Amino acid sequence: MxxxxxxxxxxxxxxxxxxxxxxxxxxxxxxxxxxxxxxxxxxxxxxxxxxxxxxxxxxxxxxxxxxxxxxxxxxxxxxxxxxxxxxxxxxxxxxxxxxxxxxxxxxxxxxxxxxxxxxxxxxxxxxxxxxxxxxxxxxxxxxxxxxxxxxxxxxxxxxxxxxxxxxxxxxxxxxxxxxxxxxxxxxxxxxxxxxxxxxxxxxxxxxxxxxxxxxxxxxxxxxxxxxxxxxxxxxVEPYQERLPCLEPIRTAPAIEMALSKLLEVLCSRLLKESKGIRKVLFKAFRMDGGVQQIEIGTNSASCNQQHLFRLFQLKVSSLRPDLGFELFILEAPVVEDVEQTQETLWNISGSNDQAEIAELLDRLTGRGGMDIVHRYLPDEHYWPERSIKTATSLLDKPQTKWRTDRPRPVSLLPQPELIQVSAPVPDYPPMLFRYKGQVHKIKKADGPERIEQEWWIQDGLQRDYYCVEDENGARYWIFRLGHYGTNQPEWFIHGFFC
Amino acid sequence: MIQAINKIDIFQQLQKQIHTLQGFRTPTESQRVDFGLGIIERSFTGNIFPTGAIHELISAGREDAAATTGFMAGLLGKMMQRGGICLWISQKRTLFPPALKFFGIDPDRVVFIDVKNEKDLLWMVEESLKCQALSAVVGELKELNLTESRRLQLAVEQSRVTGLLHRLNPRRIENTACTARWKITPLASSLDPEMPGMGFARWNIELLKARNGEPGQWQLQWINGSFDYSAVKPSILSDEDQLLKAG
The missing domain is CATH 3.30.70.270 (Reverse transcriptase/Diguanylate cyclase domain)
Structure with missing residues (x-):
């Protein structure tokens, strides 16, 4: 009825x-x-x-x-x-x-x-x-x-x-x-x-x-x-829990209690349906009609109550109760299926590690922002800046192999920096170069490795890369932009070898 | 004579007890990693390179930083031989991921955390070091004091994760609770004078401090995916480094 x-x-x-x-x-x-x-x-x-x-x-x-x-x-x-x-x-x-x-x-x-x-x-x-x-x-x-x-x-x-x-x-x-x-x-x-x-x-x-x-x-x-x-x-959110309060709630410990109560109910329900949360909203309705909410996201579906609680805990302080909250609502707008993993006895390596790392990353992104986690996969480009692409999730596998046939520096400058060189003969590595006011005499050099600009992506001159070692033993990756011809080509430093 | 032997025994036993109290544990055979560092490993307790500990690496300037990164990548490559994921936490990262492949690491098994402010960095390093599922954690930070390092050391004593802290151009070098303090500088590669090109990466490794171990200085090469200590020779610490060691 x-x-x-x-x-x-x-x-x-x-x-x-x-x-x-x-x-x-x-x-x-x-x-x-x-x-x-x-x-x-x-x-x-x-x-x-x-x-x-x-x-x-x-x-x-x-x-x-x-x-x-x-x-x-x-x-x-x-x-x-x-x-x-x-x-x-x-x-x-x-x-x-x-x-x-x-x-x-x-x-x-x-x-x-x-x-x-x-x-x-x-x-x-x-x-x-x-x-x-x-x-x-x-x-x-x-x-x-x-x-x-x-x-x-x-x-x-x-x-x-x-x-x-x-x-x-x-x-x-x-x-x-x-x-x-x-x-x-x-x-x-x-x-x-x-x-x-x-x-x-x-x-x-x-x-x-x-x-x-x-x-x-x-x-x-x-x-x-x-x-x-x-x-x-x-x-109505299908995954939603409500908790009305008899007395208005104003203190952080009380809010956390309400939160853990709601999480417990929601997580046990998700566990039964073998689902995991990707995004959770915690809404608090204030006495004066204002609604405040905090939101967390996870890197992989999770229904681990303690973990979700810890993610929220970092944000509870941002709620402003004023006169007090009278109603709490917890919703999970985004849920995904999860595969139930058996509890492993030896937690050294295995599928459980993945979950544990995902939880760690959730905590880190909860504090530092969603865009701080990066993972890279090889991309099929020779141009050094384009040779990697960011992976979208922890589980992405590389489609191609990582190349090791050409030397690549451990440390790459975000932007190549201009250097002054003196080269004896065109197409030879330079004798010395000046970088940040310091002159480096080149003792040993390898190269050139020519990397052409990919014309279908970007116009520009090709780069001729040299690996060079100076008198102190420091190793650099430098390149010449373009040919010797009518114009004097410019030289850049792009990285440091170990 | 018999008394003297007994004394040595007692000393060794007591030392072992102290080590356990200090959080040092001998890794079991299955956890043991062969680093191939040869003579350098003899500087540490039990003649093993300590894993599940905090190592502090100090470098000045970008050239040194690159050499240090190379050495760290070499260590990481050995630690990640059996799979696993490593976290690389830094603020202004210059590491070029494809280069890690030269050290036996699949770059897709390294998760980079590019922190926006320095305050969060130490918190994140600590939080990551508490996560047992990780193979290792690399943190690139500038300053570290005794209290902070103590916290990190306590975290790894629980989780047995190895932490490598790379400190680039630190303002002050205080006493820290780290197990070891290293300084790596590049050395000119050795090559037959008639050969063209550049030789293998070659570093001057200085172990400035080692808890329960002997500091030292060696030369090391990285050849085809392993440390080459054939050229390793101990050398005497310079005066400046003595000061650093006193810290």
Missing amino acids: KRYVSIWFRHLITDRWVIRHPDLKDTAFVLAAPKAGRMVITAASADAEKQGILSGMVVADARAVEPNLQVFEDKPGLAARLLSALAEWCLRYTPIVAVDCDSGLILDITGCAHLWGSERAYMKDITARLRGSGYDVRAAVADTIGAAWAVCHYGRITPLIEPCKQSQAIAPLPPAALRLDAGILERMNKLGFYQIGSFISMPRSILRRRFGQQLLSRLDQALGQLTENILPVCP
Whole structure:
């Protein structure tokens, strides 16, 4: 048996204006937006509505009714933004909240109300809190979305419709409570159907012929004979754990306790399904409505509780509790399958090492940032800077072999640096070179090794590399850019041999 | 005479006990790595190059740093013979990964951590040294004091991971708790005068300090994937190095 709450914000946008500008309270004001060259009212405050100023009127007409009317410019999209923020706020009552048209919310409260004692206390809490923050709301609870909506908008007796009593509840309401098109409503009005009860028991074929399929399906939805789906505002994470707190939590040790509790539940569930976490979000809802979150990522899927806890521990200090947290949510938006490894007796080498190293890397990236870990694979280029590529994961295997047929220095400068040389003969290694103000006499030399520029990647001159050793025994990798010809070619130092 | 022999026995036993208290453990036959350092290994307790310990390597200037990197890569190559992964933690890395292949290391088995600030570097080195799954950890850092080195030493005593700390241009050289302090400088390669080209890499290895061992100085070559100590000859430490050793 499903239970739904429909919440209707009667003056959503104008209430928001009053919250923002308290001096507008109890005054008649409207919001207007230009439409077809005229300023048309998009929202009117409660006081303005009392004087007959409704949304859809032209501002000039409204001014004729009320000369002191204040007009503000409406920002498009405000209502949608407000509603989605309110819907997120309502997540504390139920995990499934949907935005309804442009002025209401639908909450699927199945199995939630008993946490507040009863449905009455539950509804009271919602409306009291929303009214307390300045919104004029009406709410109703019923078995179906249609019935809840109808009672919320048009009900006069009680907002609490008991299970299976929706047909009695909607019977005295006008047909508009069924969310019908204006054309159908007009026709029903003409025929004298002022209450739902007057046609609810009529044969369906007659109603269909007269008013179309919409009336029947809306009626079925309200009575619960046809299921109605809602689009939850925040799709429920499949891997999510919640922990509401009786008392607001303010201290770091208490937050860590809450965190480890949540992790324990989540990890044991993941372990059963042999899944591992790649990314975890820890959200903390503050008393004053603020939401704070910390996020961790792992290099390989993990459901090791201690490890994940340690990763979070580095970041817990960044949470600002202020008045205290009242609800914690732990979600794992990214999970992957993991292969269960058997506990090994000898932990010297084996598959367990991989997991242990991955955990270490997680800790390091947690402290230093995601981009600090590098691993390289050979790439099929002779150009030294392009001869390696970064691996994407710990498990990548090299596709080609590492080459050792040509000497390569252990230490490579990030950018080749210019040196001054004196070379006796073209195409010979130089006799001496000057680097950082120091002259190095070359005693031994090897080369040249010509490396051509890869024209399909980059234009430029080729390099002629020499390995040289100076009088102190230090070994360098230097190159000449281009040929001897009309221009004097430049020489560079690119690395140091061991 | 008999008393004297007994005394030597007792000394040796006591020394062994002290070594165990200091965290020194003789590696079992399966853990033992053959470094091929020959005479140099005799400078250490039990005539073994100490693994599961912290080695400190000091170099000044880029040329020395390259020679030191070569020596470290040689050691790493021997330690990673049986597979495993090594971590290379540094701030301004100049190491060219393909060169590691010349020392018997698959460069894809080395994970490089390029730390952005120096504060994190030491923390990361310590954290990595605690991870038993690693074969070795190389840390390129500048400064290291007694307290910091003590922490690292305690970490490896638990995990038995070998740590190589390369200190480039350190401002101060204090006393540290590291097992050994090395200084490697390049030497001119020896080659027949009539031969063209460059010879094998050749270094001057100075063991400035060794816990429970004898410092010394040798010449060493790297030939085709192994240390060549045929040219090894002990030489006398210079005055400057004596000062360093006193540290």
